[in-house]
Amino acid sequence: MRSDPLTRKITTFLVSTCLIFGLTNLSFLSYFSHQHANELLTSKGNLLLKNLLEQISPALENKSLISIQVSLNQITEDPLIYSASLYNSSDDVTVRSKRIGHIPSKLQVLRLPLKSEIDSQGFIELSLDKEKALLPYRWLFSACLALWTIFAVTITIICFKFSEKISSRITQLSKQLPNKNAFFGDELRVLEQQLETLITPSDDLAGHGGHVRYCSLVRVTLFNRKSVENQLNKENRELLFEKLDCCITRTIELYGGRRLEGEEGALYLEIQSTEFSKKHLLACIMCMYAMKQLIGNLASQMGIELRVGFATCGNTIATTSTFHYQEQVNRLKKLSTRLSNELESGAISIFTDGFSCDQLSTIATLSRYDENFFIFKTFPPNRQELMEKQIQYLVDVCLSQATVTHSS
Numbered sequence: 001m002r003s004d005p006l007t008r009k010i011t012t013f014l015v016s017t018c019l020i021f022g023l024t025n026l027s028f029l030s031y032f033s034h035q036h037a038n039e040l041l042t043s044k045g046n047l048l049l050k051n052l053l054e055q056i057s058p059a060l061e062n063k064s065l066i067s068i069q070v071s072l073n074q075i076t077e078d079p080l081i082y083s084a085s086l087y088n089s090s091d092d093v094t095v096r097s098k099r100i101g102h103i104p105s106k107l108q109v110l111r112l113p114l115k116s117e118i119d120s121q122g123f124i125e126l127s128l129d130k131e132k133a134l135l136p137y138r139w140l141f142s143a144c145l146a147l148w149t150i151f152a153v154t155i156t157i158i159c160f161k162f163s164e165k166i167s168s169r170i171t172q173l174s175k176q177l178p179n180k181n182a183f184f185g186d187e188l189r190v191l192e193q194q195l196e197t198l199i200t201p202s203d204d205l206a207g208h209g210g211h212v213r214y215c216s217l218v219r220v221t222l223f224n225r226k227s228v229e230n231q232l233n234k235e236n237r238e239l240l241f242e243k244l245d246c247c248i249t250r251t252i253e254l255y256g257g258r259r260l261e262g263e264e265g266a267l268y269l270e271i272q273s274t275e276f277s278k279k280h281l282l283a284c285i286m287c288m289y290a291m292k293q294l295i296g297n298l299a300s301q302m303g304i305e306l307r308v309g310f311a312t313c314g315n316t317i318a319t320t321s322t323f324h325y326q327e328q329v330n331r332l333k334k335l336s337t338r339l340s341n342e343l344e345s346g347a348i349s350i351f352t353d354g355f356s357c358d359q360l361s362t363i364a365t366l367s368r369y370d371e372n373f374f375i376f377k378t379f380p381p382n383r384q385e386l387m388e389k390q391i392q393y394l395v396d397v398c399l400s401q402a403t404v405t406h407s408s
Contacts, residue, residue, distance in 0.1 A: 006170070006187045010163040011156060018152040029144060033137035038108065041080065041128045045110040048075060049126055052084065053112055056124070060114065065095055072097035075126075082107060083127040094122070106130035214276040216284045216314035217329065218257070218269040219336035220248070220291065223307040223345055225265045231304060240302060247294045247398045254390065255287040260329065266340070268333060276316065276354055282363040284312045285376055286387060288348045293391045297399055307345035311336045314352065339373065348376035 052075055059067035072084040076097045083098040108128040170187040222228070229237055248267065252259055257271040271287065273280040288310040299306040313335050317328045339351055350360075353372045360366050364383070366374040379387060 006167045007160065007163045011160045014159045015152070015156055018148075018155065022148045022152060025148070026141065026145060029137075029141055033134060033141065037130060037133040037137060041108045041130065041133050042110070044080065045108065045126050045128050046112075048078070048081070049110055049112040049124060052124060052126075053114070056086075068095045069097065079132055080128050081126060082129045083125075085125045085127075086122065087125060088122045104129045104131045212316060212318050213272045213274060214280060214314060215317045215329070215332070216271045216280065216312050217260075217332040217336055218271065218284060218288060218310065218312045219266055219333070219340050220269070220288075221266045221309045221311070221340045221343070223265075223309060224305065228304060228306065236302070240298075240304070243298055243302075243399065244295070247298060247394070248291065250394055250398050251287060251291045251294060254290070254394065255283050257287060266337075268336075270329070276314070278355065278360065278363050280314075281350065281352065281355070281360065284314075285348065285350065285364055286390075288312065289376065289379070289387060290391050290394060292346065292348060293387075294394050294398060297395055301399060309340055309343040309345055310348045311339040311343060312350055313339065342369075350374045350376065 052071060056068050056071050059065075059071070068086055072086070072095060075081055075084050076099050081099070082104055083096060085096040086094045088094050106129075108130050109125060110128065111123045111125045114122040114124065167187050170191055174187065174191050228240070232240060248259065248269075252269055255271065257269045260268040260270050262268050269287070271280070271284055273283075292308065292310060295306055295308050313332055315328055315332060317325055335351065339349055343349055349369065350366065351373050357366050357368045357374055360374065364379050365377040367377055369375045378384065
């Protein structure tokens with residue numbers, strides 16, 4: 001099974017850590033085991049040498065080699081003693097007792113000078129079996145190695161499964177982000193690269209160059225949504241909202257806008273341009289006016305009353321940062337909601353501080369409702385004629401004869 005880069009990295013790091021930790025601890029355990037075994041052999045060997053010297057001293061005085069041999073044989077019965085020897089002043093072996101069988105590969109040799117007046121230059125020697133001294137520690141070493149292996153394998157499997165889930169969730173999150181450029185690295189690095197392009201510092205908007213656009217948000221409010229739903233049965237409600245959706249979508253396409261996420265009783269449209277201008281405001285007004293007329297035709301056709309209001313407000317937004325863009329759009333949504341609360345049914349309103357009511361008279365007739373807040377009245381004759389043609393086109397595209405059965 002192919003694992004993801006992040007999963008491999010985490011698992012490899014954990015395995016490496018377990019190996020380093022385990023080998024370090026086993027090295028310390030081996031070192032202290034040998035050290036303790038050496039201390040044990042030295043302590044026991046020196047004690048045996050003293051006892052042996054005291055035991056054979058009378059035999060040395062009497063030159064009784066048989067008694068010395070018996071003493072040496074007795075001491076080699078200890079499992080840790082491999083051999084015991086008596087050397088004369090010429091370093092020649094006088095008497096030796098040695099265990100029969102396996103010859104240890106590691107021996108610790110201890111010597112003690114004789115105190116005999118006859119042969120004061122001689123010494124006795126013990127060879128101790130280090131392998132047997134280390135045997136109990138080998139069992140401890142093997143037990144620790146087995147426990148460490150079980151722990152390392154278990155924690156590696158758990159870490160692999162857990163990191164695989166994290167990697168999968170990061171990958172799914174990355175796929176949901178809007179930026180689909182090719183990035184390199186593990187899943188976390190790809191996510192960081194995507195977020196870097198979505199979240200930028202709050203610098204001046206002028207620093208974003210060609211990525212700065214003027215965005216107008218249009219709020220369409222259906223004031224009597226609940227009463228309309230109560231008037232219609234399920235089939236006609238579905239038909240109404242299907243036709244409303246068609247009318248809105250076609251109108252947005254005609255005026256170069258796009259639909260944003262709405263809320264109950266309201267929907268939002270967005271119209272962008274490279275700069276703030278009268279031409280941009282005219283496109284917004286035309287869009288709202290066409291939508292109002294189209295919805296009016298739909299209401300008449302279906303024999304119901306649709307009380308709808310329109311409000312638009314705008315701001316300069318940097319589109320390079322999705323986070324900053326969404327933050328600015330949410331502010332515009334809150335502002336348009338406050339403006340809509342002051343509207344009457346059928347009103348088309350514009351909030352802008354870029355032009356006065358007189359300056360906007362070249363594109364449409366407006367009345368001042370409040371500071372920077374204007375209500376649309378009419379278009380100039382030539383513009384109105386163009387609007388009628390556009391509205392007729394939308395009616396032909398969107399609306400077809402439909403009858404409504406009102407719920408009792």
